[in-house]
Protein backbone atom coordinates (compact mmCIF):
# COMPACT_ATOMS: atom_id res chain seq x y z
CA UNK A 1 0.00 0.00 0.00
CA UNK A 2 1.47 3.40 -0.89
CA UNK A 3 2.34 5.82 1.90
CA UNK A 4 -0.14 8.19 3.45
CA UNK A 5 0.81 11.71 2.42
CA UNK A 6 1.19 14.25 5.23
CA UNK A 7 -0.16 17.41 3.62
CA UNK A 8 1.62 20.27 5.38
CA UNK A 9 -0.36 22.87 3.53
CA UNK A 10 -3.70 21.53 4.82
CA UNK A 11 -2.40 21.08 8.35
CA UNK A 12 -0.92 24.59 8.31
CA UNK A 13 -4.28 25.95 7.19
CA UNK A 14 -6.09 24.27 10.09
CA UNK A 15 -3.59 25.54 12.64
CA UNK A 16 -3.74 29.05 11.20
CA UNK A 17 -7.53 29.07 11.50
CA UNK A 18 -7.14 28.51 15.25
CA UNK A 19 -4.41 31.12 15.46
CA UNK A 20 -6.64 33.66 13.73
CA UNK A 21 -9.12 33.38 16.59
CA UNK A 22 -6.40 33.73 19.18
CA UNK A 23 -4.98 36.82 17.44
CA UNK A 24 -8.45 38.30 17.17
CA UNK A 25 -8.91 37.88 20.95
CA UNK A 26 -5.54 39.48 21.62
CA UNK A 27 -6.39 42.38 19.32
CA UNK A 28 -9.60 42.96 21.27
CA UNK A 29 -7.44 43.36 24.36
CA UNK A 30 -5.28 45.87 22.47
CA UNK A 31 -2.36 43.54 21.78
CA UNK A 32 -1.43 43.27 18.09
CA UNK A 33 1.32 40.67 17.56
CA UNK A 34 3.99 42.15 15.33
CA UNK A 35 6.83 40.48 13.46
CA UNK A 36 9.76 42.35 11.97
CA UNK A 37 11.80 40.57 9.32
CA UNK A 38 15.21 41.89 8.32
CA UNK A 39 16.40 41.02 4.83
CA UNK A 40 19.97 41.92 3.88
CA UNK A 41 20.84 41.82 0.17
CA UNK A 42 18.61 40.51 -2.59
CA UNK A 43 18.98 36.77 -2.82
CA UNK A 44 15.83 35.70 -4.74
CA UNK A 45 15.18 32.60 -2.59
CA UNK A 46 15.44 34.64 0.63
CA UNK A 47 13.14 37.30 -0.81
CA UNK A 48 10.58 34.68 -1.74
CA UNK A 49 10.69 33.15 1.80
CA UNK A 50 10.36 36.58 3.39
CA UNK A 51 7.37 37.47 1.21
CA UNK A 52 5.73 34.18 2.19
CA UNK A 53 6.17 35.07 5.87
CA UNK A 54 4.62 38.50 5.32
CA UNK A 55 1.61 37.11 3.49
CA UNK A 56 0.96 34.40 6.08
CA UNK A 57 1.25 36.93 8.92
CA UNK A 58 -1.36 39.19 7.32
CA UNK A 59 -3.76 36.28 6.82
CA UNK A 60 -3.55 35.47 10.52
CA UNK A 61 -4.00 39.05 11.74
CA UNK A 62 -0.36 39.44 12.78
CA UNK A 63 1.18 42.67 11.53
CA UNK A 64 4.60 42.51 9.96
CA UNK A 65 7.17 44.66 8.29
CA UNK A 66 10.20 43.82 6.20
CA UNK A 67 13.29 45.95 6.74
CA UNK A 68 15.34 45.69 3.56
CA UNK A 69 19.02 46.52 3.81
CA UNK A 70 21.54 46.54 0.97
CA UNK A 71 24.10 43.76 0.45
CA UNK A 72 26.80 46.30 1.43
CA UNK A 73 25.34 46.81 4.95
CA UNK A 74 28.04 46.69 7.64
CA UNK A 75 27.82 44.37 10.60
CA UNK A 76 27.62 47.41 12.90
CA UNK A 77 24.67 48.89 10.99
CA UNK A 78 22.82 45.57 11.18
CA UNK A 79 23.53 45.24 14.92
CA UNK A 80 22.29 48.83 15.42
CA UNK A 81 19.09 48.01 13.55
CA UNK A 82 18.58 44.99 15.81
CA UNK A 83 19.23 47.11 18.92
CA UNK A 84 16.44 49.46 17.86
CA UNK A 85 14.06 46.54 17.31
CA UNK A 86 15.06 45.03 20.66
CA UNK A 87 14.07 48.30 22.33
CA UNK A 88 10.81 48.83 20.45
CA UNK A 89 7.91 47.56 22.59
CA UNK A 90 5.64 47.25 19.53
CA UNK A 91 7.96 44.67 17.95
CA UNK A 92 7.41 41.20 19.41
CA UNK A 93 9.28 38.98 16.98
CA UNK A 94 12.56 39.66 15.19
CA UNK A 95 13.73 37.44 12.35
CA UNK A 96 16.93 38.11 10.44
CA UNK A 97 16.75 36.10 7.24
CA UNK A 98 19.75 33.84 6.71
CA UNK A 99 22.14 33.50 5.01
CA UNK A 100 23.76 36.89 5.54
CA UNK A 101 26.47 38.45 3.35
CA UNK A 102 29.91 36.98 4.09
CA UNK A 103 31.21 40.17 5.73
CA UNK A 104 28.68 39.82 8.56
CA UNK A 105 29.00 37.27 11.37
CA UNK A 106 25.72 35.36 11.56
CA UNK A 107 26.53 34.21 15.07
CA UNK A 108 27.09 37.77 16.32
CA UNK A 109 23.80 38.83 14.77
CA UNK A 110 21.86 35.93 16.24
CA UNK A 111 23.34 36.57 19.69
CA UNK A 112 22.38 40.26 19.46
CA UNK A 113 18.66 39.55 19.14
CA UNK A 114 16.76 39.82 22.44
CA UNK A 115 16.13 36.13 23.30
CA UNK A 116 12.55 37.05 24.26
CA UNK A 117 11.97 38.23 20.65
CA UNK A 118 13.93 35.40 19.01
CA UNK A 119 11.05 33.78 17.10
CA UNK A 120 13.52 31.68 15.08
CA UNK A 121 14.73 30.02 18.28
CA UNK A 122 18.36 30.45 17.14
CA UNK A 123 19.76 32.36 20.14
CA UNK A 124 22.12 30.18 22.22
CA UNK A 125 20.01 30.84 25.32
CA UNK A 126 16.93 29.46 23.56
CA UNK A 127 18.90 26.53 22.13
CA UNK A 128 20.02 25.76 25.69
CA UNK A 129 16.45 25.96 26.92
CA UNK A 130 15.35 23.60 24.13
CA UNK A 131 18.15 21.14 24.96
CA UNK A 132 17.09 21.04 28.60
CA UNK A 133 13.41 20.67 27.69
CA UNK A 134 12.38 24.10 29.04
CA UNK A 135 9.61 26.25 27.60
CA UNK A 136 11.10 28.36 24.80
CA UNK A 137 10.80 29.37 21.14
CA UNK A 138 11.39 26.19 19.18
CA UNK A 139 13.16 26.52 15.81
CA UNK A 140 10.38 26.69 13.23
CA UNK A 141 11.24 23.87 10.82
CA UNK A 142 11.94 21.27 13.55
CA UNK A 143 8.81 22.40 15.43
CA UNK A 144 6.82 22.02 12.19
CA UNK A 145 8.19 18.53 11.57
CA UNK A 146 7.29 17.30 15.07
CA UNK A 147 3.81 18.84 14.69
CA UNK A 148 3.34 16.99 11.38
CA UNK A 149 4.35 13.65 12.91
CA UNK A 150 2.05 14.17 15.88
CA UNK A 151 -0.85 15.18 13.61
CA UNK A 152 -0.82 11.62 12.26
CA UNK A 153 -0.23 10.05 15.69
CA UNK A 154 3.05 8.63 14.42
CA UNK A 155 4.78 6.98 17.36
CA UNK A 156 7.99 8.80 18.36
CA UNK A 157 8.93 7.42 21.80
CA UNK A 158 11.30 4.47 21.47
CA UNK A 159 11.43 4.78 17.70
CA UNK A 160 14.67 5.05 15.75
CA UNK A 161 14.86 8.45 14.05
CA UNK A 162 17.60 8.88 11.47
CA UNK A 163 18.40 12.41 10.32
CA UNK A 164 20.45 13.18 7.23
CA UNK A 165 21.90 16.68 7.65
CA UNK A 166 23.36 18.44 10.68
CA UNK A 167 22.63 22.13 10.12
CA UNK A 168 21.97 24.42 13.07
CA UNK A 169 18.60 25.34 11.53
CA UNK A 170 17.19 21.86 10.88
CA UNK A 171 19.26 18.73 11.49
CA UNK A 172 20.67 19.36 14.95
CA UNK A 173 17.55 20.88 16.55
CA UNK A 174 15.08 18.37 15.06
CA UNK A 175 17.18 15.58 16.57
CA UNK A 176 17.09 17.30 19.93
CA UNK A 177 13.32 17.82 19.81
CA UNK A 178 12.74 14.17 18.95
CA UNK A 179 15.15 13.08 21.67
CA UNK A 180 13.04 15.18 24.06
CA UNK A 181 10.12 13.03 22.82
CA UNK A 182 12.10 9.90 23.79
CA UNK A 183 13.18 8.82 20.30
CA UNK A 184 16.51 7.13 19.66
CA UNK A 185 18.29 9.53 17.33
CA UNK A 186 21.07 8.97 14.79
CA UNK A 187 22.62 11.89 12.90
CA UNK A 188 24.10 11.26 9.44
CA UNK A 189 26.02 13.78 7.34
CA UNK A 190 28.47 14.14 4.47
CA UNK A 191 31.21 12.19 6.32
CA UNK A 192 28.94 9.31 7.36
CA UNK A 193 30.10 5.87 6.19
CA UNK A 194 27.60 3.30 4.88
CA UNK A 195 24.74 5.80 4.86
CA UNK A 196 22.22 3.36 3.39
CA UNK A 197 22.91 0.76 6.07
CA UNK A 198 21.97 3.34 8.69
CA UNK A 199 18.98 4.91 6.96
CA UNK A 200 17.51 1.43 6.42
CA UNK A 201 17.27 1.08 10.20
CA UNK A 202 15.07 4.17 10.51
CA UNK A 203 11.48 4.08 11.71
CA UNK A 204 11.38 7.80 10.94
CA UNK A 205 13.77 9.28 8.35
CA UNK A 206 14.28 13.03 8.17
CA UNK A 207 16.08 14.24 5.06
CA UNK A 208 17.68 17.68 5.01
CA UNK A 209 20.44 17.36 2.44
CA UNK A 210 19.66 20.15 -0.03
CA UNK A 211 20.09 18.10 -3.23
CA UNK A 212 17.18 17.12 -5.47
CA UNK A 213 15.91 13.52 -5.43
CA UNK A 214 19.04 11.97 -3.87
CA UNK A 215 17.19 9.66 -1.47
CA UNK A 216 15.59 6.80 -3.36
CA UNK A 217 13.77 3.64 -2.20
CA UNK A 218 17.08 1.80 -1.71
CA UNK A 219 17.66 3.97 1.41
CA UNK A 220 14.44 2.96 3.11
CA UNK A 221 12.91 -0.10 4.73
CA UNK A 222 9.25 -0.95 4.32
CA UNK A 223 7.05 1.18 6.57
CA UNK A 224 9.40 4.06 7.38
CA UNK A 225 7.85 7.51 7.86
CA UNK A 226 9.78 9.90 5.61
CA UNK A 227 10.03 13.66 6.14
CA UNK A 228 11.54 15.62 3.25
CA UNK A 229 12.91 19.00 4.28
CA UNK A 230 14.57 19.74 0.90
CA UNK A 231 13.51 22.71 -1.19
CA UNK A 232 15.29 22.53 -4.53
CA UNK A 233 14.38 24.64 -7.52
CA UNK A 234 14.88 22.79 -10.79
CA UNK A 235 15.90 24.45 -14.05
CA UNK A 236 12.30 24.38 -15.27
CA UNK A 237 11.35 26.46 -12.20
CA UNK A 238 9.50 23.72 -10.32
CA UNK A 239 10.23 22.81 -6.69
CA UNK A 240 11.33 19.36 -5.63
CA UNK A 241 12.51 17.78 -2.41
CA UNK A 242 15.59 15.71 -1.53
CA UNK A 243 13.55 12.49 -1.71
CA UNK A 244 12.49 10.67 -4.87
CA UNK A 245 8.83 11.04 -3.86
CA UNK A 246 7.20 8.82 -6.47
CA UNK A 247 9.45 5.83 -5.80
CA UNK A 248 9.74 6.21 -2.02
CA UNK A 249 6.00 6.60 -1.44
CA UNK A 250 5.53 3.00 -2.60
CA UNK A 251 7.37 1.63 0.43
CA UNK A 252 7.10 4.32 3.12
CA UNK A 253 4.24 4.38 5.65
CA UNK A 254 3.98 8.18 5.60
CA UNK A 255 5.69 10.77 3.43
CA UNK A 256 5.75 14.56 3.23
CA UNK A 257 5.59 16.06 -0.27
CA UNK A 258 7.46 19.07 -1.68
CA UNK A 259 5.84 21.53 -2.16
CA UNK A 260 2.91 21.44 0.34
CA UNK A 261 4.97 19.63 2.96
CA UNK A 262 7.31 21.02 5.59
CA UNK A 263 7.52 24.55 4.07
CA UNK A 264 4.03 25.80 5.04
CA UNK A 265 4.51 24.31 8.52
CA UNK A 266 7.74 26.26 9.06
CA UNK A 267 5.93 29.54 8.42
CA UNK A 268 3.03 28.51 10.66
CA UNK A 269 5.36 27.78 13.56
CA UNK A 270 6.96 31.19 13.05
CA UNK A 271 3.54 32.79 13.46
CA UNK A 272 2.90 30.66 16.53
CA UNK A 273 6.21 31.83 18.02
CA UNK A 274 5.33 35.46 17.24
CA UNK A 275 2.03 35.14 19.12
CA UNK A 276 3.88 33.51 22.01
CA UNK A 277 6.44 36.34 22.06
CA UNK A 278 3.70 39.00 22.04
CA UNK A 279 1.95 37.31 24.97
CA UNK A 280 5.10 36.73 27.00
CA UNK A 281 6.38 40.27 26.50
CA UNK A 282 3.02 41.49 27.78
CA UNK A 283 2.94 39.09 30.72
CA UNK A 284 0.16 36.91 29.31
Ligand code: GUN
Nearest residue numbers: 095096097098099120140
Ligand atom coordinates in the same frame (compact mmCIF):
# COMPACT_ATOMS: atom_id res chain seq x y z
N1 GUN B 1 16.94 30.77 6.10
C1 GUN B 1 16.46 29.54 5.80
N2 GUN B 1 15.64 29.10 6.77
C2 GUN B 1 15.59 30.09 7.70
C3 GUN B 1 14.90 30.22 8.93
O1 GUN B 1 14.18 29.33 9.40
N3 GUN B 1 15.10 31.38 9.60
C4 GUN B 1 15.93 32.36 9.12
N4 GUN B 1 16.06 33.46 9.85
N5 GUN B 1 16.58 32.26 7.99
C5 GUN B 1 16.41 31.12 7.28
